[in-house]
Amino acid sequence: MTMVQVLFYFMGFIAVASAVFVAASKSLVRSIFMFFITLFALAGLYVLALADFVAITQVVIYVGGILVLILFAFMLSGKETLNILQNQKSQFISANKIVSFLLAALFFIVLINMIIKLDAGNLAWIKQSAMLNNTIKPNAVMTDNIGINLMTQYLLPFEAISILLMMALIGAAHLSRKEQSQ
Amino acid sequence: MIALTDFLVISAALFCIGLFMIVSKRNAIQILIGIELMLNAAILNLVAFGKYDRFNNGGQMFALFAIVLAAATTAVALAIILNVYRRYKTIDPAKVDKLRD
Numbered sequence: 001m002t003m004v005q006v007l008f009y010f011m012g013f014i015a016v017a018s019a020v021f022v023a024a025s026k027s028l029v030r031s032i033f034m035f036f037i038t039l040f041a042l043a044g045l046y047v048l049a050l051a052d053f054v055a056i057t058q059v060v061i062y063v064g065g066i067l068v069l070i071l072f073a074f075m076l077s078g079k080e081t082l083n084i085l086q087n088q089k090s091q092f093i094s095a096n097k098i099v100s101f102l103l104a105a106l107f108f109i110v111l112i113n114m115i116i117k118l119d120a121g122n123l124a125w126i127k128q129s130a131m132l133n134n135t136i137k138p139n140a141v142m143t144d145n146i147g148i149n150l151m152t153q154y155l156l157p158f159e160a161i162s163i164l165l166m167m168a169l170i171g172a173a174h175l176s177r178k179e180q181s182q
Numbered sequence: 183m184i185a186l187t188d189f190l191v192i193s194a195a196l197f198c199i200g201l202f203m204i205v206s207k208r209n210a211i212q213i214l215i216g217i218e219l220m221l222n223a224a225i226l227n228l229v230a231f232g233k234y235d236r237f238n239n240g241g242q243m244f245a246l247f248a249i250v251l252a253a254a255t256t257a258v259a260l261a262i263i264l265n266v267y268r269r270y271k272t273i274d275p276a277k278v279d280k281l282r283d
Contacts, residue, residue, distance in 0.1 A: 073260040100206035111194040120186035129234040168254035175261035
């Protein structure tokens with residue numbers, strides 16, 4: 001077992017365990033803060049998949065942007081919101097939880113079955129790409145290649161997503177505006 | 183190196199935890215976190231397969247696009263949740279049922 005594999009299993013264990021804690025925790029604030037750890041562990045997994053630029057983007061946008069947005073929206077929305085959210089007692093602990101747990105577990109079994117049947121390491125295009133020397137090497141610098149591709153081959157999705165992001169932000173600002181009293 | 187199957191298994195586990203959160207939680211913000219978990223599982227798959235595309239970087243590129251889409255989704259969803267709270271004084275999706283007949 002090499003060092004990379006040890007790190008991979010460690011990161012994977014942290015990601016899955018903290019995700020389980022996020023799902024199981026009753027308190028909303030606690031689950032949001034555990035979600036930080038899940039996202040950091042996932043960024044570590046992206047680094048181990050040789051995608052360092054995506055990992056940095058994950059840390060900057062997810063951890064620095066999305067989670068802080070969730071925390072601010074949650075904590076700035078008044079004290080009574082916080083109290084109501086904290087005190088939400090779930091009456092249907094048993095029935096609802098058991099059914100959804102069954103659904104998730106069965107779906108997990110289906111997915112694992114599919115992954116075993118797929119045998120992703122032996123797919124045709126992956127073997128071809130390994131043969132054509134098209135795989136990313138651990139010591140390669142991919143960031144400049146990503147920038148060039150973003151401005152040439154993926155220019156249309158890039159522009160489309162920038163317009164969509166602008167529309168979404170304007171829409172969010174419009175939605176969260178205080179209504180004028182008439 | 184790490185096999186692709188390991189990435190796929192971790193991503194499947196994260197996806198199922200997200201599915202469990204979406205179905206079982208009665209709090210809109212926790213459902214939003216479940217959706218983020220599922221999105222992250224998908225991004226992990228994209229990144230893991232993107233290792234085999236050095237020239238075009240298809241997987242990493244669309245992982246970046248998915249991250250940006252998640253940011254847009256979260257901004258709009260939080261605005262909607264705040265509005266729903268202002269109007270109904272609850273963010274339990276099962277109790278927001280004015281449109282039901």
